[in-house]
Amino acid sequence: MSGGVRALVWIGEGSWEATVDAAAALLPPDAEIELLHVAFDAETFVRAGRRGLLGRHPHRVGGSESPDPVSTATEEEAAALLADAAARLGRDATRTARRGRAQDEVLDAARDADVLVLARGGEPDHLGPKSVGHAERFVLDHASCAVLLVRG
């Protein structure tokens, strides 16, 4: 293996600080760190909601409703979160923003990683399966690399 450990750190809105802190404390100093954020696929959701209205929305013709505020907010906030995470980490890290079903995107991004760092996402105070979130559980089940599960 050339260089250090390749680490993928999956950060989310509510738990990014705990995840980043764990990564900073536990990953070896020469680790190649990639920070990953997966945004909720909001456009699909908003578009689908309109369909139930059977066409009663004036902005459809030509589809040139730009700039889409939802898309802008999604991109801006993902970039801001990644920047804050990188600053908190205090080490060199690449930043990746993806969109889609979180578990699929994370597993795809983690294919070449040696270790994946993620927060539990569920309710740590609950005993049993609920203590890990739905998407996080899926990632734990299917990850092909080592996983560091952070309480956050």
Place this chain on the structure above:
Amino acid sequence: MPDALALILALVVLAGTLAAAVSEASWASEAVVAVVGAALLVVLGALSPSQAWDALGDLAPTAAFLAALLVLAEACRRAGLFDALGTWLAAGSRGSPSRLLALVFGVAAVVTAVLSLDATVLLLTPVVLATALRLRTAPRPHVYASAHLANSASLLLPVSNLTNLLAFHASGLSFARFAALMAAPWVGVIAVEWAVLRRTFRADLRRKGRPRPRMRREPLPRFAVAVLALTLAGFCLSSLAGIEPLWVAVAGAVVLSLRVRATPVEVVRAASPEFVAFVLALGVIVAAAAVNGLTDAVEALLPSGEALPQLLLTAAVAAVLANLVNNLPATLVLVPVAAAAGGEGAVLAVLVGVNVGPNLTYTGSLATLLWRRVLRGEDEGTSLPEFVRLGAMTVPAGVIVAVVLLWAGLQVGG
């Protein structure tokens, strides 16, 4: 033309029209397909010209009412109402996802009731999403709440949903009585949504977000809010004064459009003339199916009477039908039958079914989903299974709670 053949023809045209409406294919505007289909049914004799004319005359006031409400909502957007609501939600939540969810519930319930579900789906939900993102909290609970309440909080007023407008016109209820009978079901459904969403998303709601220092609260546009309040008061008083509520809506739309300096072209665009044509043509198509046997079939399906079991069954049939063919055709088919068989209670039970039922999917109906998959080979994306699960938890409970409260209201105020 024999009845059976005419019925089949009408149903085929109906299916084609709905397929065009959900497919969003540019070559087949749903309005054109619907108008051509309706004309075809008249030419082929499935419906006589006078019957078609009656159907149009019956729907015209409702279509005009809808157009006025769409113009009013668009004028509110231009006045900055929704952007201001976004900053207001952000400031009020003080970074707490739980508080944000409570505020989203309140705002979505009121916006849906006053400006109709269209406004919540098209104008409020994107603002809620952007607000959640800016507050750096998980957006799902809030976006789902807004999307769900667009349907389930549309019970309160005749103006809250196009289905309500159709039923309002057919039932002969006054605006105030409609609202009085639907107030308790409206609160009941919202309470069910609140309980289920809080529980489903408690992990997301536990994590504190972070209010951005640059999010500053913008004042609500006072003029727009005042016009809305006066319009609403006008609706309630319209029956006392003997004025059609339609004219109140038109007055509100005109005043606010003038205020935001909307050009005539913009007003016409906001009124969605294409959609109004679609509704009118859809009414003709459903009328063709109705006179050729669909009404008989629906009569056999719907119970008569207004006891609790009958109302529950009526709402269940309506919810199922809304999910099969979308809630607009379902309302057009069911409301006249319900009005004849059971009176105002049955009509309002139909509304509970067709309004709350579509929450099973976020595209309005299962048919919409299937058609999109078949016609366009399109996957509905990532959040669908979760949304359907949420719908499965809220819709049956919401329908039952709402119907029981409706029935109780009828006992008290009947």
